[in-house]
Amino acid sequence: MAVRKLRPVTPGTRFASYPSFEEITKKEPEKSLIVPLKKTGGRNNLGRVTSRGMGGGAKRFYRLIDFKRDKEMNATVEAIEYDPNRSARIALLKYDDGEKRYILAPNGTKVGDKIECGDGADIKTGNALRLKFIPVGTEIHNIELKAGKGAQLARSAGAFATLAAKEGNYATLKMPSGEIRKVRIECKATIGVVGNLEHENVSLGKAGRSRWLGIRPITRGMARNPVDHPMGGGAGKSKSGGGRQHPESPWGQKAKGLKTRRGKKSSSKLIVRDRRAKKQD
Numbered sequence: 001m002a003v004r005k006l007r008p009v010t011p012g013t014r015f016a017s018y019p020s021f022e023e024i025t026k027k028e029p030e031k032s033l034i035v036p037l038k039k040t041g042g043r044n045n046l047g048r049v050t051s052r053g054m055g056g057g058a059k060r061f062y063r064l065i066d067f068k069r070d071k072e073m074n075a076t077v078e079a080i081e082y083d084p085n086r087s088a089r090i091a092l093l094k095y096d097d098g099e100k101r102y103i104l105a106p107n108g109t110k111v112g113d114k115i116e117c118g119d120g121a122d123i124k125t126g127n128a129l130r131l132k133f134i135p136v137g138t139e140i141h142n143i144e145l146k147a148g149k150g151a152q153l154a155r156s157a158g159a160f161a162t163l164a165a166k167e168g169n170y171a172t173l174k175m176p177s178g179e180i181r182k183v184r185i186e187c188k189a190t191i192g193v194v195g196n197l198e199h200e201n202v203s204l205g206k207a208g209r210s211r212w213l214g215i216r217p218i219t220r221g222m223a224r225n226p227v228d229h230p231m232g233g234g235a236g237k238s239k240s241g242g243g244r245q246h247p248e249s250p251w252g253q254k255a256k257g258l259k260t261r262r263g264k265k266s267s268s269k270l271i272v273r274d275r276r277a278k279k280q281d
Helices: 197-201 207-212 266-270
Strands: 003-005 017-019 034-036 061-063 075-081 090-095 100-104 128-130 139-141 151-153 161-167 170-174 180-184 188-191 271-273
Touching: 017 197, 075 100, 151 188, 180 266, 266 271
Parallel strands: none
Antiparallel strands: 003 017, 034 061, 075 090, 090 100, 128 188, 139 161, 139 188, 161 170, 170 180, 180 271
């Protein structure tokens, strides 16, 4: 995928860039694999705002993605499609028995490619199998944390983890964040890198494109009044009462550096090296 820059004939196009969509082969989604997506506006079931900055945005359907990859049958890639709900592209698979499913499109996948799933599958891009059958050093994505639950790790555009080692009942993975963690070898993963690598180079360029995505503008805490935010108030850019203290949320929780992870979380023992640890050569 390439990034397309526009001629800056208006202020809105001066800094904007768009994906070229050259890999997309089918415009309309498969009707049997979409469900309506209701907008919340950041409100919970009581009508109270629980997620600030959400609202508006274009209408869209949710595409049902097969994160479990539990159908052990050969399939053919019928189309590469755009998914408005994620940064990655999705691939429409047609299995030998006629069933169709969506998967995350790995980088390099084309229409007509054959995809397999199961422990006997080849080590080829797009194939899914358990970690115990994947060679050390392989780049993988769409990784399960609990066997049979469905993939939870390395699912965004350009993401992949590296299978660093296997010992006993656990495989050691180097995650996209730099974290090194253990995962049960019964968990499934897909070979290759998630496609749409150039997504990180796309620049929105104007506020309106954020609104299309359902993201509303948020006023900085320092620019508010003291009644509205702990960092508000002060004459100008105040260094005392309002403003230049440690960044906080509107409810007084520290916004930078405060560890919010539960201390006795059971999965902590599976993390070999934290993602915040200094990078080792």
